[in-house]
Amino acid sequence: MEIGTSPRVISSRKRITYKPSEWHVHQFEIWSGELVCKAAALRVVGALLLWVGGGGAAELSEVALGVPAREDGAGRAALASSLLGAEGAATALARRLSAALARPVYVCSGLVFDRFTMPLIERGLMAEIKNRPECF
Structure with a gap:
């Protein structure tokens, strides 16, 4: 194709x-x-x-994926893996949320969780899930 020309356009009659x-x-x-x-x-x-x-500004330091276990009588179990960053609190949160919601959950974090903020975040997330289940 030469510079300055357009490719051949084929039209379709599909709606x-x-x-x-x-x-x-x-x-x-x-x-x-x-x-x-x-x-x-x-x-x-x-x-x-x-x-x-x-x-503050949006950041991304960790990405984790949690996947619920198969329904072989394992109860509410899930597996999780870190996709970006160190394996830490985001991985644990992805595993717990995936087990609770029974679907794959990606957790992207721009925060460093510590032992004081992590329980507050989990409690806030669970309250929001209970109050607005249609959003999750």
Whole structure:
């Protein structure tokens, strides 16, 4: 093809139908007297992507995937793996959320969790899941 020419365009007689997006976005904040973190849940068919970050600019330091175990009488078990960054609190959170929601959960974190903030974040997430189950 020469520079300045356009490729041959083939038209189609098929009708295009538009569907509403299957992505559902829910943004919320977790407070414990003061702002602990901001979170965004992106729900798609069969999975959930959860971003947890601080109050400043959005950052990404860890990504983890949690997958529920098969239904072989294992109860509410799940497996998790770190996809980006060190294996830490995001991996544990992905495993617990995947077991609770019975679907794959991606957890993206821009925060460094410690032993004081992690229980606050988990408690806030579980409260939000109970209050707004349609978003998760």
